[in-house]
Amino acid sequence: MGKEMTYTPCTTYEDLAKKCAGTVKGPVMLARQENRLRELSRRICGEEEITFYGIDNExxxxxxxxxxxxxxxxxxxxxxxxxxxxxxxxxxxxxxxxxxxxxxxxxxxxxxxxxxxxxxxxxxxxxxxxxxxxxxxxxxxxxxxxxxxxxxxxxxxxxxxxxxxxxxxxxxxxxxxxxxxxxxxxxxxxxxxxxxxxxxxxxxxxxxxxxxxxxxPKKISAVFLEQMKWCQLMGVNNVAELNLAISQDKFGDLIRINEALHEKKVAEIADMIHKRMDQVRVVLIAGPSSSGKTSFANRLCIQLKVLGVKPHKISLDDYFVERDKTPVDENGKKNYEHIQALDLPLLNDDLKKMIAGECVELPTYNFITGKREYNGNRIQMASGEILVLEGIHGLNDMLTSEIPAEQKFKIFISAMTQLNVDDHNRISTSDSRLIRRMVRDHQFRGRDAATTIAQWDDVTEGEAENIFPYQENADVVFNSATIYELSVLKQYAEPQLFRIREDQPEYITAKRLIKFLGYFLAAPGLEIPNNSLIKEFIGGSCFKV
CATH class of the missing domain: 3.30.980.10 (Threonyl-trna Synthetase; Chain A, domain 2)
Structure with a gap:
């Protein structure tokens, strides 16, 4: 706050906040002392620095x-x-x-x-x-x-x-x-x-x-209404009912029903694409971090093959511009999530050639050197074949501006939480994705929970700018959340969260997530099939993720 103030033993954070009016946007809602959040009704103790939060703070x-x-x-x-x-x-x-x-x-x-x-x-x-x-x-x-x-x-x-x-x-x-x-x-x-x-x-x-x-957001709303029906179908609408299913040895059935619903939905999307094969040449898949895009793309490709369609997967990461040409943000930091971080002219040129049936050698991006390489990866499309692109900008028409709209089929995927804690406490979709990412980062990327949490605000800001504004452009929306996953992720996430010390900036988020996961009974993931999207985060997926 930049002020030194004295207070009596009975002073509350609310009393002090009134003396510091105008320091936040809107009313002061919460205090932070040292590395702990405090309700305004609580009495102040200690002499550490106090920061007040308004609604401009999450x-x-x-x-x-x-x-x-x-x-x-x-x-x-x-x-x-x-x-x-x-x-x-x-x-x-x-x-x-x-x-x-x-x-x-x-x-x-x-x-x-x-x-x-x-x-x-x-x-x-x-x-x-x-x-x-x-x-x-x-x-x-x-x-x-x-x-x-x-x-x-x-x-x-x-x-x-x-x-x-x-x-x-x-x-x-x-x-x-x-x-x-x-x-x-x-x-x-x-x-x-x-x-x-x-x-x-x-x-x-x-x-x-x-x-x-x-x-x-009519398409997103329709998915949530569908999820409400799925919860009713499975007989699990809140955490207490999930815990009851676990305690009554019904967890395996819950997994199988949820995975069957997912597979049915993926097959329906493949059917939609197949019906438009006289026009569609490119499938674009986009979604925020930890939505399970890679596993979804693989499952979709399998369903397309069942219908006699041969898919060619293309990674948009291979179309990054060379590192010295990457756009920078207002702080001079390279912004790899900006759409201009991709070589759009090259991407569109390659897509047009492949759609026309020409043989195209695709680039491979070398993340060590920051340059594109060509290693003989060639594609020549024939009848009954289709391109599948996965990346954060897939729903933004600027990405494929030279491809006619009728030749594109757009899919938005996100983990939109099906379950609530109880009737008045919902589970944050962002928190669910953060827990997924934390587990995956630790399992496969050598990052601790503090690092993942520290980066999360930048991740969500990028999503708000590059993904969510375009979600209604999708032809179809797929919800990758499962009703059972937090009971499984709990046993992977909790040990990481408990490693975060009280003096670390990430402790506030860690403490909140520990309390949140405490509502769930832990359950083993032994009955999760190896093609499940959840396997992308806990390991054991049959796909290269």
């Missing part, structure tokens, strides 16, 4: 979102009855998609405005939010009394003897993470009717006084 934004969510759940119960079940299903463009499960109630625009109005009443009253620490059995009893059987079952598998519940005007709920000290901290939000429920929209971290812009 940790602060998480607190804001939880606060608004708490308002919404409380308002639903007050307006529609304590037996009204509200479920947070998934995140959509940083908004939360929710449904109210009450058979006789149809959610109209009038009811939605009434619900939002009730939430704003709580904000105006600035009601305090209390953290209550209690014995596990007491917390389970409160959850059952309030009809939150999902939370009661979740606590059953909790190893700690105590549970922290939050209280708002007599209503108790459990949230994975910290809360604001009162309802007055969460003034900017909006409820928008969507699909069978509604979206909670949140402020723009760069401009906290206004809502984040929203463009309807």
């Amino acid at each position: 940790e602060g934004l998480r607190v804001y979102r939880r606060g608004v969510l708490f308002l919404m759940v409380k308002a639903v119960r007050d307006l529609f009855g304590e037996d009204s079940l509200v479920v947070v299903e998934h995140s959509l463009q940083k908004n939360l998609y929710c449904e109210i499960r009450r058979p006789e109630m149809k959610l109209t625009e009038e009811l939605l405005r009434k619900l939002e109005g009730k939430m704003r009443e709580y904000v105006a009253l600035d009601l305090p939010i209390y953290k209550r620490t209690m014995r596990k059995e007491e917390a389970r009893a409160i959850a059952r009394k309030q009809g939150m059987l999902d939370k009661a079952e979740l606590f059953r598998y909790r190893r700690a003897s105590n549970v922290n519940l939050y209280e708002l005007d007599g209503y108790f709920d459990y949230f994975y993470g910290y809360m604001p000290p009162s309802t007055g901290y969460t003034k900017v939000f909006h409820l928008m009717a969507y699909e069978n429920g509604f979206l909670i929209r949140f402020p723009d971290p760069k401009n906290p006084e206004v809502l984040r812009e929203f463009s309807d």
Whole structure:
């Protein structure tokens, strides 16, 4: 903060934050002292430097979102009855998609405005939010009394003897993470009717006084709705139900059903391509880090071969410009994720020649020398053959600007989490991918968890710029997440996370992920087939990944 301040033993972080108003964008949501996050309602101890976070910081934004969510759940119960079940299903463009499960109630625009109005009443009253620490059995009893059987079952598998519940005007709920000290901290939000429920929209971290812009991601939304059906089909909608399946020796069946659903989906995509073989010449596969793109591409190629189509896989990495021509970012650092880091004229020229049936020698990029080489790798396409390209820019039309649109089939792949912790706590898709990447980096790339975590913000910023803006350009979306994977990844990830020391900058993220993985019972991956996308991360894949 750049200020030295004295305080009394009873001073809270909230008291100090009020004296430092204007140092963050929007309201202060969270404090960081030394290398630990602190709720604003907590009393200050120690003399270490204190940093405050607003919603322009990811940790602060998480607190804001939880606060608004708490308002919404409380308002639903007050307006529609304590037996009204509200479920947070998934995140959509940083908004939360929710449904109210009450058979006789149809959610109209009038009811939605009434619900939002009730939430704003709580904000105006600035009601305090209390953290209550209690014995596990007491917390389970409160959850059952309030009809939150999902939370009661979740606590059953909790190893700690105590549970922290939050209280708002007599209503108790459990949230994975910290809360604001009162309802007055969460003034900017909006409820928008969507699909069978509604979206909670949140402020723009760069401009906290206004809502984040929203463009309807219809294809992504359709995939999430499909995943909801898959969860219902498998009888596992939350972590407690996954843990129950493991404890009842049903984990193997869960793996087989999930993998069968994946294989069926891959086969459907291959069928779609096959039906357009009179036009399509190039399949483009794109997705964020740790989505399982390589395994997916291999499985798709197998399904295409079953249909009599011969695929030729091409790596976009081989089309990097020579290293001294790589574009740089504003800090002068080489930006290998920029689309101009690829030799687009050469790529398009080679693609056009191959589509025309000419014999083309493909380059191989030497990552040691930073130069392209030609080693006799030639392709000449014939009838019934197709090119398969995998890379982060696959959905950006600039990549293949000289190839007619009808000759391209675009696939977006991402690990969009199917499972939630409970009805009010969703599992972050970004966290799931980070855990995947952490395990893979340690297994096959010699990197520790701290290194992976340290690089993650740069990775996600690159994805936000180069991948997600183009996801709706896809002809089809494939969700590579599995309902079972975190129970398997847990045993690989936890030892790495525990190696991160408290004085390391990555400790905050490590501590959060350790707590998160603590919800899951560990399960061996012995029954995972060797063509599974998960094998790309834990090892044992039959594909070269």
